[in-house]
Amino acid sequence: MVTASRPLRADAARNREKLLAAATALFAERGLDVPMEHIARHAEVSIGTLYKNFPTREELVSAIFPERLAALDVIGDKAMADPDPWHAFVVYLDDLYALQAEDRGLNDILARDLPNAPEVVSACHRGAGHAEILITRAIAGGGLRPDYSITDMATLTRAMAQVIRDSPGEWRRFLSIYVEGLRAP
Amino acid sequence: MVTASRPLRADAARNREKLLAAATALFAERGLDVPMEHIARHAEVSIGTLYKNFPTREELVSAIFPERLAALDVIGDKAMADPDPWHAFVVYLDDLYALQAEDRGLNDILARDLPNAPEVVSACHRGAGHAEILITRAIAGGGLRPDYSITDMATLTRAMAQVIRDSPGEWRRFLSIYVEGLRAP
DNA sequence: ACAAAACTTGAGGGCACCCTCGACTTAGCT
DNA sequence: AGCTAAGTCGAGGGTGCCCTCAAGTTTTGT
Incomplete structure (x- = not known):
């Protein structure tokens, strides 16, 4: 339109x-x-x-980030193609935060709500869709703890945004520790 | 003086x-x-x-927070008294972030450097001292992964500060997942 | 009761950012 | 070449925060 x-x-x-x-x-x-x-x-x-x-700033953001956010679909598709569901999930997380680590703006976007940029919001929803599927599969595969949810991942994403902001060299290690905590018992 | x-x-x-x-x-x-x-x-x-x-704002902070930060010593001592070193460490984390969750100012302090409030800095150092001992003991006890360091805990603290800020109901769950990732292999 | 010292007050100057709007400039049509 | 709609410009008004200081007020010692 x-x-x-x-x-x-x-x-x-x-x-x-x-x-x-x-x-x-x-x-x-x-x-x-x-x-x-x-x-x-x-x-x-x-x-x-x-x-x-x-x-408005939002219109500028809306003009720029939908393209950037397409990268989410790419890593989502890549992960979905992985036959090992646990591996797929872990790789997705790693790719996602690598993306955030490369682009401070993207990092900000994924850590806040920007209610006035609908295209951005919908791209995030698409990303969440991927994530949800990867979570479901990883649970079904027995790798991921069965109570893990998309909400947990949203929390993780905000935490990662912070870690990336003030210790950019540390995020991968932080993530790997957290991921250890995600294995099914 | x-x-x-x-x-x-x-x-x-x-x-x-x-x-x-x-x-x-x-x-x-x-x-x-x-x-x-x-x-x-x-x-x-x-x-x-x-x-x-x-x-200056720092002087106001310096006048207020040393007392607040004394709570760090309290939970530190409490944890040190625990005979199970892994349990001690986990309880320390829980108490620490509970404290942060109750006081937005404390949360901010532990997430930033405030170079101009020496009393605050030294209280943080004391806290880090406790943490370091608890980490060492927990590793020696075989509960905590042997490569864990105070740096990791600093990163965790900043991450937790963020989680507490924007999902105050979620921090305990987030922490518990992370802590699962800390167990020695 | 008085004066000096201590303290309080709030208007206002400075700064960084937001955003608007009327006067000017220019691309593009004929 | 000349006209006009489209576009550009930047001074300046608004906001929110920082901090200062000259004028007025209150405490306290004598």
Whole structure:
């Protein structure tokens, strides 16, 4: 349902791209809370132009992250293809947090609710769908403790977001300890 | 080395107490970042008076938390008295995070460095001392995986701080999963 | 009761961020 | 080339927090 309004003028289209590039870089590097002014400056465009294109921070996020979040589907599919359900689940976790560790913005997104970015929310739901299946299978396979739930994984994700933020070198070890705790008795 | 300057005037002493009480309450409830204005208002005192008594936020924190952090010694001693070293360690973790869950300010303190509050830092060091002994004993007792270190526990503490912040009902379960992962192979 | 010292007050300056809007510039059509 | 809709610009108003300081008030010692 993209409103197919008249195409942007050439210069406007160029500015829009510069803004998206700047925001992508800065979100990844400094997280979702970079000042709007910084984004505009980095794009070499005025603050007014930024707001013309993206009246709210959420719209900017919505313009950028659906693509980034497609990576979730990729790692989800990859894990689903793994014949060993426990291994699949563990690999999924590892890939997911590796992704978060590479992109501070993604890390922020997965750790917060952003109620006003529906496309982002739905991508997260898709991710949760994958996760849920992987959990179910891993339990059925006897590898994962039977009381594990998607809620637990949401909690883990927020915890991991924090660990990634302030000890980026530590997250893999932290995760591996936690994963040990997940084996079925 | 408390500078034994002339005693405070009666009204000043009263205000100081009101400020400490207000800050204690607000830190516990809303964390270390409550606006200074809120603290002053809550104490029914002007912002100027707050700054007269505590020129920086750190000094206010330093005036309040050493006492709070004494609780760390208590749970440390309690755990040290436990004859089963694995059990001692697990109980220590549980008590520690229960403490954090009750006091948002304490939670913040244990999750950040506050380089300008030496008394707080030293209390944390004392706590780390307890933790280190409990870890060593639990490893020696064969319960705890032998590669566990105080660094791991610091990481855990930051992770727990986050979990406590945004899913206060979930922390105990999260911890128990993690602790399962800590058993010696 | 008085004066000096101690203390309190809150308006206000500074800063960082948010976002708007009227005046200017430019792409793109004819 | 000239017109106009589309786009750009950035000063500036709003908010929330930080912290200071000159003017006024209260305590306390004599």
